[in-house]
Amino acid sequence: MGVNIDSDLLERVRADVRLLNQDAALDVFPEPHSLRDALNAVQPKGTKKHAPARNLTPETAKMFTTAAVDMWLRGVHSFLISGSLTTVSPIWASVTGYYSSHYCVRALAHLLGFFRLFSTKRMARLLPAAGRYSCDFSGKTGREHDIYWGIVKSDPHFASDALFPASNLDVDHRDWANYADHLPRFVPFRPLDKEALKIRIERISEIPFASPPTPSPKEGGIPDVDNVQVLAYHRVVRFREFVDGILVGKNRFWDVHRNPSWAMEFMDFQLTEGRTLHSEFTIS
Numbered sequence: 001m002g003v004n005i006d007s008d009l010l011e012r013v014r015a016d017v018r019l020l021n022q023d024a025a026l027d028v029f030p031e032p033h034s035l036r037d038a039l040n041a042v043q044p045k046g047t048k049k050h051a052p053a054r055n056l057t058p059e060t061a062k063m064f065t066t067a068a069v070d071m072w073l074r075g076v077h078s079f080l081i082s083g084s085l086t087t088v089s090p091i092w093a094s095v096t097g098y099y100s101s102h103y104c105v106r107a108l109a110h111l112l113g114f115f116r117l118f119s120t121k122r123m124a125r126l127l128p129a130a131g132r133y134s135c136d137f138s139g140k141t142g143r144e145h146d147i148y149w150g151i152v153k154s155d156p157h158f159a160s161d162a163l164f165p166a167s168n169l170d171v172d173h174r175d176w177a178n179y180a181d182h183l184p185r186f187v188p189f190r191p192l193d194k195e196a197l198k199i200r201i202e203r204i205s206e207i208p209f210a211s212p213p214t215p216s217p218k219e220g221g222i223p224d225v226d227n228v229q230v231l232a233y234h235r236v237v238r239f240r241e242f243v244d245g246i247l248v249g250k251n252r253f254w255d256v257h258r259n260p261s262w263a264m265e266f267m268d269f270q271l272t273e274g275r276t277l278h279s280e281f282t283i284s
Contacts, residue, residue, distance in 0.1 A: 003156075003157055003160075003161075003280065003281050003282070004281075004282055005157065005242075005245050005246055005281050005282065006156070006157070008128060009111075009112070009157075009246065010246055011128070012061075012113070012126075012128045013065055013111065013243075013246050013247070014246065014247065015058075015062075015131070016061065016062040016064070016065040016066075017065065017247060017251060017253050017254065019058060019059075019062050020062060020065070020066065020253040021251070021252050021253050025252050025253045025255075025256035025257065026256065028066060028253060029066050029070060030063060030066065034063060035060070035063040035064070035066075035067050035115060036115075036117065036118075038056075038060040038063065039060075039115065039117055039124045039135065040117060040119070040120075042054040042055075042056065042060075042135065043117065043120065043122065043124070043135075043137050044137070050122075050137065050138050050139050051122065051136065051137035051138075052136060052137075053127060053134040053135060053136040054134060054135055054136075054137075055132075055133070055134050056126070056133040056134060056135050057133070058133060060133070061126060061128070061133040064110050064111070064113055064115065064126050065110075065111065067110040067115065068107045068108070068110035068111035069107070069243075069254075069257050070107075071103050071104075071106045071107035071110060072103065072104060072107035072236070072239045072240070073257065073260055074103045074107075075099075075100045075101070075102075075103035075104040075107060075232070075235070075236055075239070076100075076236055076260060076263050076267075077262075077263075078096045078097070078099045078100035078103060078232075079096075079097065079100040079201075079229070079232050079233060079236055079267075080197070080201075080263060080266060080267070081096045082094075082096040082097040082100060082225075082228070082229055082232065083192070083197050083200045083201050083204070083229065083266075084192045084197055085192075086192065086200055086225060086229075087192065088192070090225050091176075091177045092177065093225045093228075093229070094177070094224070094225050094228045095174050095177045095178075097225065097228035097229045097231075097232045098171060098174045098228060098232075099174070100232035100233075100235070100236065101228075101231055101232045101235050102145060102148070102171075104232070104235040104236055104238070104239050105148050105149055105152050105164065105235070106148050107239050108152045108155075108158070108164075108239055108242070109148045109151045109152055111239075111242070111243070112151065112152070112155055112157075113125055113126030113127075113128075114126075114148075114151050116140060116144060116147060116148070117137075118144075120137075121139060121140065121141065122137040122138065122139060122140065123137070123138050123139075123140040123147065123151075124136075124137055125137075125138065145171050149164070149165075149166060150166060152164050153165065153166045157242070157281070161238070162211055162212050163212055163231070163234055163235055163238055164235075164238075165212075194265065194266070197266050198265070198266050198267075201233070201266055201267045204226075204229050204230055204233050205233060205267070205268075205270055205271055207226070207230050209230070212231060212234075213227040213230065213231065234271065236269070237269050237270075237271060240258055240269055241281060242281050243258070244258070244281075245281030245282065246281075
């Protein structure tokens, strides 16, 4: 399905990356908690959950983009861990597969200009206008998982994308592993070697499907690791395709990070040819 990329989003992200390209691509990520701290510094104090817009500097605004790429890289890393744990621990292979999917959703939400502040339970929303930036703060209740998934699902770029339902059933795997009792299904510890991991990811990338599977674990049953990993992999690729559609052509920052050096040996972000579930992002 073809999806036009919003012109305001194109302009903002491209402006962010022009600033990022002024530095070496590996040195552009700020210190941990930088975006959180910058937003906490400008949001109005008090107990009200809703707050009016406040001005942001371009340096703060661009951290929505770096936070998105950082979160996506976390999703790629979690996917590699999930693949490595496939035979060692189906439980934790499914949990890390869930986190890979969730990190990709958070990455998309950050790229779209949303960032949840945990301490004040507010959602910060970036508001670009003619090269200037502001940010408003609205109250958002509920689990972080549901909030970020709802943001992505309601966005026009992903509203019709079957890979991103309003709520991700993969979370059942995390809850099951974290909170269920009596899960003593432990096998001898045999971590996958490099070749086995490459074979596992290649197999995942070649599983075609017309609609996303629903990887809900059966009560007392082994998690459906295949479906969790398939969904995680497709979501990892979807974020990459989305940013590729925004940053067309050569770009130093994205060219470095779209193929992380620590993942290149294991995955090429390709999917089975002729797949029926596909999004093609184009410039509006």
